[in-house]
Amino acid sequence: MPPIDETDILPPKGVRPPIIGPGQTLGTVTDRIAGIVLTKHTPVFWMAVVALALAIFGMLNTAIAYLFARGTGIWGVNIPIGWGFAIVNFVWWIGIGHAGTLISAILLLFKQTWRTSINRFAEAMTIFAVMQAGLFPLVHTGRPWLAVYWLFPVPLTMGVWPQFRSPLIWDVFAVSTYFTVSFLFWGIGLIPDFANLRDSAKSLVVKRIYGMLAMGWRGSARHWNRYETAYMLLAGLATPLVLSVHSVVSLDFASSIVPGWHTTFFPPYFVAGAIFSGFAMVLILAIPFRYLYGMQDFITLRHLQNCGKLMLATGMIVAYAYILEMFIGWYSQDKYELAMVQNRLHGPYSLFYGMLVFCNIIFPQSLWWNKVRSTPWMLFVVACVVNTGMWLERFVIVVMSLQRDYLPSSWGMYWPTRWDIMTLLGTMGFFTLLFFMFIRFMPAISIFEIRTLLPQSKVKE
Numbered sequence: 001m002p003p004i005d006e007t008d009i010l011p012p013k014g015v016r017p018p019i020i021g022p023g024q025t026l027g028t029v030t031d032r033i034a035g036i037v038l039t040k041h042t043p044v045f046w047m048a049v050v051a052l053a054l055a056i057f058g059m060l061n062t063a064i065a066y067l068f069a070r071g072t073g074i075w076g077v078n079i080p081i082g083w084g085f086a087i088v089n090f091v092w093w094i095g096i097g098h099a100g101t102l103i104s105a106i107l108l109l110f111k112q113t114w115r116t117s118i119n120r121f122a123e124a125m126t127i128f129a130v131m132q133a134g135l136f137p138l139v140h141t142g143r144p145w146l147a148v149y150w151l152f153p154v155p156l157t158m159g160v161w162p163q164f165r166s167p168l169i170w171d172v173f174a175v176s177t178y179f180t181v182s183f184l185f186w187g188i189g190l191i192p193d194f195a196n197l198r199d200s201a202k203s204l205v206v207k208r209i210y211g212m213l214a215m216g217w218r219g220s221a222r223h224w225n226r227y228e229t230a231y232m233l234l235a236g237l238a239t240p241l242v243l244s245v246h247s248v249v250s251l252d253f254a255s256s257i258v259p260g261w262h263t264t265f266f267p268p269y270f271v272a273g274a275i276f277s278g279f280a281m282v283l284i285l286a287i288p289f290r291y292l293y294g295m296q297d298f299i300t301l302r303h304l305q306n307c308g309k310l311m312l313a314t315g316m317i318v319a320y321a322y323i324l325e326m327f328i329g330w331y332s333q334d335k336y337e338l339a340m341v342q343n344r345l346h347g348p349y350s351l352f353y354g355m356l357v358f359c360n361i362i363f364p365q366s367l368w369w370n371k372v373r374s375t376p377w378m379l380f381v382v383a384c385v386v387n388t389g390m391w392l393e394r395f396v397i398v399v400m401s402l403q404r405d406y407l408p409s410s411w412g413m414y415w416p417t418r419w420d421i422m423t424l425l426g427t428m429g430f431f432t433l434l435f436f437m438f439i440r441f442m443p444a445i446s447i448f449e450i451r452t453l454l455p456q457s458k459v460k461e
Helices: 026-038 044-070 085-096 098-109 113-117 119-140 144-151 167-200 204-214 221-254 266-292 301-332 335-346 350-368 376-403 418-441 447-451
Strands: none
Touching: 026 167, 026 418, 026 447, 044 119, 044 418, 085 098, 085 119, 085 221, 085 266, 085 376, 085 418, 098 113, 098 119, 098 167, 098 221, 098 266, 113 119, 113 301, 113 447, 119 144, 119 167, 119 266, 119 418, 144 167, 167 204, 167 221, 167 447, 221 266, 266 301, 266 376, 301 335, 301 350, 301 376, 335 350, 335 376, 350 376
């Protein structure tokens, strides 16, 4: 068990925790972060987690293979609920990926130096979460090799353009653009650290691999100038994507006439919820990582506290959106909106709505207390509850809005089958597998950016 680092001990009242543990040097920063990658002895816990993730990933492959063989009838989707777990999970995973771009791009542009210890694996989290999200619309078609082809503008081959008035087409372009820019941003940030691993590696094969990934990086002034220019340009390009991508996803619902969906505040509501769940996932990943690898000097209480504060702020925006949604239904006195409100409060899925309110509004209020924000295991529990609540939010929006249509003859119930559940759990296993492969073979903390923080390695008033 790694020892408790002194950065886990709260400083005196009025003194902020350090942004990096004291006593670090250029050499110790490189050795401790690069040592995770270059060590010849893979930790037992890493192999155990990867083995479990591989087993769950196999469950995903089984579910998808059976889906392709039998069709979407194996899921719980029906009339009127044609969108079930697939779209619920799509929106949930897209939301989780938002905090990575926020930490990397927006906080970089605002010169928030505390981001440097968590931006690398937050960016990786974004890439892996978007990969999981992209699976669901793909397999939702049932026969993707026949259907997905029509989503892309290849008129010379097909003789017809996609329907650009469809929000689902907007999703294709928004999510693919978001993934591309996030991947480039992540990849460019890794180049100086790949060069560091190349220079530190003892094996010739490892040197060659990281040498190719470093793309000839030598750390010259010209290299740094081009690197910083490209990095800032991509940060500027990624910043509006944080707002636009989940806004486009929200228009899947807002452009319809279904009560509970066609509301103009959905874009900011979805963006706030995405950042809320994204920072919760950052904490879910960062807290075990810093403990298992003894990284308390680099991911300090300062980082955890700031993530907790951002969760609290975005959580209050989400709570305001919940209240506003109910208020609009009551104030408008529209019978369909009132029916939607009554269904959420007293309908057959009211238990899920109550759990949603508890997870996303009531429980996160504990973040007002500094003790909760400064205790890693408490933050971890809050983050798990929040991400559970954010999944329930998507379930409520999709299923409860469709479950009771305008006519009572169109009402129906939705329950997921084992194949729905296997697909959801399988993507969690796939995400875990990708993340643990990442922290084993790539520096999960930016070495060169941590070095710039060494002058700040003392506790400041």
